[in-house]
Amino acid sequence: MTKIGAQILLECLEREGVDVIFGYPGGVVLPIYDKLNLFKIRHYLVRHEQNACFAAQGYARSTGRVGVCMATSGPGATNLVTGLTDAYLDSIPVVAITGQVSTHLLGTSAFQEADTIGITRSCTKHNYLVPSVEELPAIIHEAFYVASSGRPGPVLVDIPKDVLLKAAEMTELKEMKLPGYQVPEQGDPAEIRQAIALIWNAERPVIYAGGGVIHAGASKELRELAEITGIPVTTTVMGLGGFPSVHPLSLGMLGMHGRFATNQAVIQSDLLISLGVRFDDRVTGALDRFAKGAKIIHVDIDPAEINKIVKADAPILGDVKRVLVELNRQLRETSKESAPKKQQARDAWRAQIAAWQKEHPLKYEQSKTEIMPQALLEEIVRLTQGDAIISVDVGQHQMWGAQYFQFNEPRLWLNSGGLGSMGFGLPAAIGASVAHPEKTTIAFVGDGGFQMSLPELGTLANYNLPVKVVIMNNQYLGMVRQWQELFYQGNYSEVEFPIFPDCEKLAAAYGIPGKVIDKPNQLTDALKKAFSTKGPYLLDVRVAREENVYPIVPSGGALEDMILEPKAKLTSAGKSKP
Amino acid sequence: MMQAISLLVENKPGVLARITGMFTSRGFNIESLTMAPAEEPGLTRITVLIAGCNENQRVQLVKQLEKIVHVVEAVDLSAVKMVPRELALVKIDVAAEQQINFLNHVNAIGAHLVESAPPSYTVELVGDGDTLSEHISSLKKFGKLKVARSGMLAMVQGQKDAKVESVKS
Numbered sequence: 120m121t122k123i124g125a126q127i128l129l130e131c132l133e134r135e136g137v138d139v140i141f142g143y144p145g146g147v148v149l150p151i152y153d154k155l156n157l158f159k160i161r162h163y164l165v166r167h168e169q170n171a172c173f174a175a176q177g178y179a180r181s182t183g184r185v186g187v188c189m190a191t192s193g194p195g196a197t198n199l200v201t202g203l204t205d206a207y208l209d210s211i212p213v214v215a216i217t218g219q220v221s222t223h224l225l226g227t228s229a230f231q232e233a234d235t236i237g238i239t240r241s242c243t244k245h246n247y248l249v250p251s252v253e254e255l256p257a258i259i260h261e262a263f264y265v266a267s268s269g270r271p272g273p274v275l276v277d278i279p280k281d282v283l284l285k286a287a288e289m290t291e292l293k294e295m296k297l298p299g300y301q302v303p304e305q306g307d308p309a310e311i312r313q314a315i316a317l318i319w320n321a322e323r324p325v326i327y328a329g330g331g332v333i334h335a336g337a338s339k340e341l342r343e344l345a346e347i348t349g350i351p352v353t354t355t356v357m358g359l360g361g362f363p364s365v366h367p368l369s370l371g372m373l374g375m376h377g378r379f380a381t382n383q384a385v386i387q388s389d390l391l392i393s394l395g396v397r398f399d400d401r402v403t404g405a406l407d408r409f410a411k412g413a414k415i416i417h418v419d420i421d422p423a424e425i426n427k428i429v430k431a432d433a434p435i436l437g438d439v440k441r442v443l444v445e446l447n448r449q450l451r452e453t454s455k456e457s458a459p460k461k462q463q464a465r466d467a468w469r470a471q472i473a474a475w476q477k478e479h480p481l482k483y484e485q486s487k488t489e490i491m492p493q494a495l496l497e498e499i500v501r502l503t504q505g506d507a508i509i510s511v512d513v514g515q516h517q518m519w520g521a522q523y524f525q526f527n528e529p530r531l532w533l534n535s536g537g538l539g540s541m542g543f544g545l546p547a548a549i550g551a552s553v554a555h556p557e558k559t560t561i562a563f564v565g566d567g568g569f570q571m572s573l574p575e576l577g578t579l580a581n582y583n584l585p586v587k588v589v590i591m592n593n594q595y596l597g598m599v600r601q602w603q604e605l606f607y608q609g610n611y612s613e614v615e616f617p618i619f620p621d622c623e624k625l626a627a628a629y630g631i632p633g634k635v636i637d638k639p640n641q642l643t644d645a646l647k648k649a650f651s652t653k654g655p656y657l658l659d660v661r662v663a664r665e666e667n668v669y670p671i672v673p674s675g676g677a678l679e680d681m682i683l684e685p686k687a688k689l690t691s692a693g694k695s696k697p
Numbered sequence: 698m699m700q701a702i703s704l705l706v707e708n709k710p711g712v713l714a715r716i717t718g719m720f721t722s723r724g725f726n727i728e729s730l731t732m733a734p735a736e737e738p739g740l741t742r743i744t745v746l747i748a749g750c751n752e753n754q755r756v757q758l759v760k761q762l763e764k765i766v767h768v769v770e771a772v773d774l775s776a777v778k779m780v781p782r783e784l785a786l787v788k789i790d791v792a793a794e795q796q797i798n799f800l801n802h803v804n805a806i807g808a809h810l811v812e813s814a815p816p817s818y819t820v821e822l823v824g825d826g827d828t829l830s831e832h833i834s835s836l837k838k839f840g841k842l843k844v845a846r847s848g849m850l851a852m853v854q855g856q857k858d859a860k861v862e863s864v865k866s
Contacts, residue, residue, distance in 0.1 A: 236711060241718055245766045248710065265766060299707055299769040423760035 145191025147218030170546035172202020177550025193231030208537025244272030306437035321390035330357030331395015340443035360526035380475035408677035512568030542571030729848030
């Protein structure tokens, strides 16, 4: 039976197991929207295409499956660009479907024409302009394979309107021919043996785990590695949840806002077991002084990451999970004989780290009059007990989140780690909530990022999604203000938002419950109310305005240059607007 | 100092743009680029010449190029033995009294006369880039030149699979 391209597309999506699309209609994708009701796929209509891509990411990040977004040609496609770039930097599997003007109009500056393939070439893992309806099934299948295999990433499929309208036969899947695309799997046994020797010979080892552990589904294997060897684990902001926060070997996040003990452990380590990480500048600080005494084991599925920033002594190319399974097997086999060799040194090492932790825990000054941001985070942790999806924006609240929130499972912490896109938190929470309607999903955002994603309150209300929007509101771009305070002599240039909507009225305008609080004694009740209310909730928490995130490694500094606490804090007077 | 990278790619729409994008996004300017069908149908061989790219940068560039879905193989030719060749067509107007000298010189440098319409001549030169440059320079004394060069082609010497090495380095 012949069908038009739009139907074939939707059938292909179903064949790939797609149950949800986040999208926004427009001229050239109308043939798809016209056929949507013939399929089981649920479409969520967002308020801006950028948020369709972020929502698809929220779906993908919280499930590990490919998230799908859809937009029309021209402005629809260009609005996806930030979301795609974000997915590219964090290796999130997303397939974006865009409409394009009809083939005969390509390159004529037709209405709503943009060179989507050209524009998205550098922010996707791969992209396709579909030349004919006959090629559509193979391209869709390939797109999902490329997005989800190896190092995952976003793939865009651009489909001209005439292709969507042309009738053709739906074809059976043929074997893919991708001679240039190889996915490394098992690590090289010789390289693994080399790593085993390094592990047993180390006196001050640290495991440094990143987003690759979560993408590979290797949390269990990571935990086994830590427990077999007794080696403490630090994670990157992308790796949070890959190792249980409450585990005695957990060191939390390292890097620019890492704890003192964690960064000390990395600085003084003699072996860094690096798993699915890319030695980002926010992690390493000044490279010439990063873990100078450490040998490096680096496991990654992307050959281009190995030796990119730091030369590895034992590079292992492969899927982190498969490599860890083999590594752990060999470690178990050799443990009886090899573990006692360095036992004493390693006990001393863990004791040293514990002493550092005791010496410089995370701390902040409590207040009875103002809600301290950290107190807000601690209360969320206490009330959720780590059993909630938390989707954050970018800035101070994100870094406090990375320090204070506790995750005992992967895929509960959603954040824009690489690109650092403000406006990510709320739409990503929408995507996660659609995938996990039974779970409490918190969009924990700053007042700046919230205002970038505010229209999505409409989507929340529309679908009555149980997303609790908690705004950590200091009426500043908090992290920018912090940098201006610490590194730009307190020159607060264009960083304040004195006007912010009354969130009780704003929520009411969307027909959802909302509350504004500013007193510490309101905090517990307000959070409990937000979390126990069915459906969406908007909670605006007015916090101490000029609190800073500590520790902080100054930009360009080394980890050892971290600033632990405020030096006699300047008062607002004289540096802020009157 | 020039460095060369050889690529074997699937001949798919946009593949050249993806490759050149990989160079430009890392701040490298392409000095020459040749692209034509390779031994198997559907495959194209590309040779790219760049300047000022150190070994670490080249290793990273090759790995990133290999990540492009349609790139089957990328080899840093600076790291292997190779045979470089380039073709040039040089058109020149030669004064009547110089014509005998000119034709003798063309023979002496191993060039071929491919068009002769006195006073205009076109000669074809084949060789490695440096030799070509020298020979082209030597023709200048006979008149004003128009030069079309193909850019470098290269073939890896011997049978060793250079690809494996480039991935592991």
